[in-house]
Amino acid sequence: MVVTAVEAERAAFERGLAGSARDLRAAVTLLAGGVGAAMAAAATAATLAREPYDVVVSAGIGGVFPERGGLADLLVAERIIAADLGADGPEGFRSVTELGFGVTVVEALAPHPLTPVNGCEVVRGDLLTVNTGTGTADRAAWLRARHPAAVGEAMEGYGVAVAAARFGLPVAEIRAASNLVGPRDRAAWRIGEALDTLARAAVPIMEGLLG
Numbered sequence: 001m002v003v004t005a006v007e008a009e010r011a012a013f014e015r016g017l018a019g020s021a022r023d024l025r026a027a028v029t030l031l032a033g034g035v036g037a038a039m040a041a042a043a044t045a046a047t048l049a050r051e052p053y054d055v056v057v058s059a060g061i062g063g064v065f066p067e068r069g070g071l072a073d074l075l076v077a078e079r080i081i082a083a084d085l086g087a088d089g090p091e092g093f094r095s096v097t098e099l100g101f102g103v104t105v106v107e108a109l110a111p112h113p114l115t116p117v118n119g120c121e122v123v124r125g126d127l128l129t130v131n132t133g134t135g136t137a138d139r140a141a142w143l144r145a146r147h148p149a150a151v152g153e154a155m156e157g158y159g160v161a162v163a164a165a166r167f168g169l170p171v172a173e174i175r176a177a178s179n180l181v182g183p184r185d186r187a188a189w190r191i192g193e194a195l196d197t198l199a200r201a202a203v204p205i206m207e208g209l210l211g
């Protein structure tokens, strides 16, 4: 099953699968589950409860750390990390794991091999799940310092990962970079190009995961 946040991402993935030689479109359930980890977790869990699946993929657009990649690159998670789930205080932020409440880091299936998709680089590393999209250099620097292996951020991966784990299933997260993580610059977002990358990556992603 592939879980996106919004319909445009779901449709892009479907468009990509429609071109597959083997009938991947029939083999893959595509779900637009909503924006944010809570919406993603609820939608994923509700769907997983209805029928069995082999693997769950969180897919969509996301922000890329500019020193790790560029716009329209494909980001592949090696780990999915809830980056701002915790508590702030005078000594700084502590994750819920550091507070003794749970797990904020989930190992991900990173499909191999995933070679450049129509000229776009494939960048592997940690993908951060945030509740608030980064909009300042300070926030980007804070995330970078806490997560040196992070390649990008989005808002749903951890929710999908938690739901998949509840059903004993492996999870992957794939993001096509629509924007840079840093000071807010909405005019610089390249959502159309990112959706094209997502469409072109759909078949290699699913072949990499399903074999």
Ligand SMILES: O=C(O)c1cccc(C(=O)CC[C@H]2O[C@@H](n3cnc4c(=O)[nH]cnc43)[C@H](O)[C@@H]2O)c1
Binding pocket: 005, 006, 035, 036, 060, 061, 062, 063, 064, 130, 132, 133, 134, 135, 153, 154, 155, 156, 178, 179, 180, 181, 184, 185, 186
């Ligand atoms: O308007 C803004 O400044 C802004 C900043 C970050 C995120 C948003 C969204 O509306 C994101 C909603 C949607 O897109 C994914 N996404 C894409 N890029 C990012 C990002 O840099 N940080 C977090 N989420 C991102 C996200 O997964 C949501 O599904 C607006």
